[in-house]
Every structure is written in C-alpha cells, then in structure tokens.
Amino acid sequence: MKKILVPVDFSPTAENAANYATDLAYNIGARLELFHVFQLPVVSPVAASLVWPSEEYKQMEDDAKKALEKLLHEVEKKYEATDHDYSLKPELYVKFVRGEVDDEVYKYFTECKMNLVIMGLNSASKFSKILVGSNARKMIERSIPLLLIPEGYPFKKPKKIAFATDFSHTDIPVLCALAEFAKPFNADILIMHTSHPASIGYKQKAEEFLNRVSDRVNYKNIYHRHVNSEQVKDGLDWIVENGQIDMLVMVHRKQGFFYRLFNGSYTLTMSDHIQIPLLVLPPEHRIPM
Incomplete structure (x- = not known):
C-alpha cells in the first residue's frame, strides 16, 4: 500500500492539506499519516541565560499531542460527512516527534519508505518567500516527492x-x-x-x-x-x-x-x-x- 505523509502545524492551511490528502488517499488506495514535529522554542542569544520553564514546556508538548489527536478526529469526521463509501476509508494514523521539521520529515519519510509528502501553502505570504525561507523550501531541497496545496484548495480529481x-x-x-x-x-x-x-x-x-x-x-x-x-x-x-x-x-x-x-x-x-x-x-x- 502506498503511504502519504502530511506534516501539520494545526493551522487552517495544514488542516486543509490533511483533508486533501485524505481524499487523495481514498482515490489511490493509500495509507495516510498526520505528522507533527514539536520544535523547541527559539531563545534569543541576548536572553541565553534564561531557562524555559520545564512545566510550561511540558504543557506545550501535551497541548500539541492533544491537537494532533483532535485534528485526526476532525479529518475523520469530515470524511464521514462526505459521500464516500466509508468501508473504503483510508488508513489514518498520527505521529508525534521532537526536532526540526525538515530533518524529522525527511528521516521518517526515508526510514518508513513513504511515497509522498503533502504540505499546505499559506497564501498570506508570497509564494517565493514561502519557498525561500520556510519548511516547504527546506523540504524541496531534501529532494523527496512533495505536493504543495494552496490555502483553501479543495480536493478534486485531476483531469x-x-x-x-x-x-x-x-x-x-x-x-x-x-x-x-x-x-x-x-x-x-x-x-x-x-x-x-x-x-x-x-x-x-x-x-x-x-x-x-x-x-x-x-x-x-x-x-x-x-x-x-x-x-x-x-x-x-x-x-x-x-x-x-x-x-x-x-x-x-x-x-x-x-x-x-x-x-x-x-x-x-x-x-x-x-x-x-x-x-x-x-x-x-x-x-x-
């Protein structure tokens, strides 16, 4: 079975990409994994002496895990509300890791022999800026199959x-x-x-x-x-x-x-x-x- 990986950050754009990926997985008979990379907060060098409170860090991590499970349920619920044959619903899974997005996505993609990464593009930023400075640009440099979905773009069978x-x-x-x-x-x-x-x-x-x-x-x-x-x-x-x-x-x-x-x-x-x-x-x- 083909396997699709969807990095998510719980934004509307990422949720839309997850919905798109679910419909695509249904049409090509693929397994789908929603993948969240929990990144450590960036600390300014000026404030290098400050220590991030462990309790607050743990709460942020727990919140991210809950958000990932919530997104899974929302995607499943939206899928059930469509006219699809639910008996043919794609296999949906979630994965939570810590690290840098492009590093962890690439590592998981290669180790688990995934077939495709699907990510959302936020039209609030210029496309060129997204590619130059973001996770999407970094993922392109990783040279793996990457499908970028514009914000709000609904799935439709490509003709x-x-x-x-x-x-x-x-x-x-x-x-x-x-x-x-x-x-x-x-x-x-x-x-x-x-x-x-x-x-x-x-x-x-x-x-x-x-x-x-x-x-x-x-x-x-x-x-x-x-x-x-x-x-x-x-x-x-x-x-x-x-x-x-x-x-x-x-x-x-x-x-x-x-x-x-x-x-x-x-x-x-x-x-x-x-x-x-x-x-x-x-x-x-x-x-x-």
Whole structure:
C-alpha cells in the first residue's frame, strides 16, 4: 500500500492539506499519516541565560499531542460527512516527534519508505518567500516527492496535469512515476516546454525527448505543448492561467530548470497565479506516488 505523509502545524492551511490528502488517499488506495514535529522554542542569544520553564514546556508538548489527536478526529469526521463509501476509508494514523521539521520529515519519510509528502501553502505570504525561507523550501531541497496545496484548495480529481520539462533525459523516469499517479484518475499529462520557437536545437531536442517518452512511458494520455515565451516564468504563468490544468509538476534539479526559476535571475512570485497544487519531484524519481 502506498503511504502519504502530511506534516501539520494545526493551522487552517495544514488542516486543509490533511483533508486533501485524505481524499487523495481514498482515490489511490493509500495509507495516510498526520505528522507533527514539536520544535523547541527559539531563545534569543541576548536572553541565553534564561531557562524555559520545564512545566510550561511540558504543557506545550501535551497541548500539541492533544491537537494532533483532535485534528485526526476532525479529518475523520469530515470524511464521514462526505459521500464516500466509508468501508473504503483510508488508513489514518498520527505521529508525534521532537526536532526540526525538515530533518524529522525527511528521516521518517526515508526510514518508513513513504511515497509522498503533502504540505499546505499559506497564501498570506508570497509564494517565493514561502519557498525561500520556510519548511516547504527546506523540504524541496531534501529532494523527496512533495505536493504543495494552496490555502483553501479543495480536493478534486485531476483531469489534466502539466509537466514542465527542459527535455532532460532524467525526466523520463519521472514521467513514468507520474503516469502511475495519473492512471487512477485517467488524467491527461501535458508535457510542456517554454522557450522561443527559434531556440537553437529546439525541434531536435523535442523530437528526441518525445520519442523516448513514447518508448518508455506506458501511458496513452500524454500530450505535448510548446509555450512560446523567452522567459520561463512567463510560460509557466501562461500555462497555469490558460492551460485549464489541475496540477503543475516540476522537477527540482539544482542548477537546473526549477533551481534557476526560484534562485537565479527569475524573481517569480506565484501566489497570485498558482491556485492549483504544485507537485515537486526529484530528478530521475522512480518511486510510485
């Protein structure tokens, strides 16, 4: 059985991500774990001599454990209130640990052989800022399958999934894994590349890549679309706004397409545009999601 991990901090955004994950788990037959990392309070160096009261610390920890159990019950209650066949309800569990969020999530993900991490994105902050300085950004750097859910976005079965590519050969196994994710929904996978059509070698690269896809990816609902744009960010904005897609998929490759997008000369702020889930995958990802 596939296993989905959902880090939660008890915010409305995290609760929404948990509800989304529950519906997704139902559709793909997965086990779901709500995961809370209890972090030690940050003490300013100026106040380094101060000691955090052990009683207050213990109370905070107990409150967090209770909040985790409460969230589990709320997710289950919302699930029961839907039209789902409750006999097919996904397995739901909770896990409480101490430490740093990205460290503990990565450790648990790898040790327990999870398939996917689902986290919420808070639209109160700019998307670029979220990625640069938050747990989401840290998790992307961990190079594990990560599905980011915008605040308030309800689950709906994806009908069209856009896969942004630079025609790298390492994207082929990623597409194979993505095809397995898309099959339960019979969703279309739209392979999109954005560049100026007069780019040197574009036609040959596209043909070679699509031929490899045809040979190696066992899925019939795959299409290709070129987006005419000299700037990657403009091409992505266009496909999100006009492509009628339900999910955007990108490969996080350091010094590659995704890395340049968020760390290089591009200053893309997606929060005003991307109101759909963003699935970030590591290069050559082969694990079914």
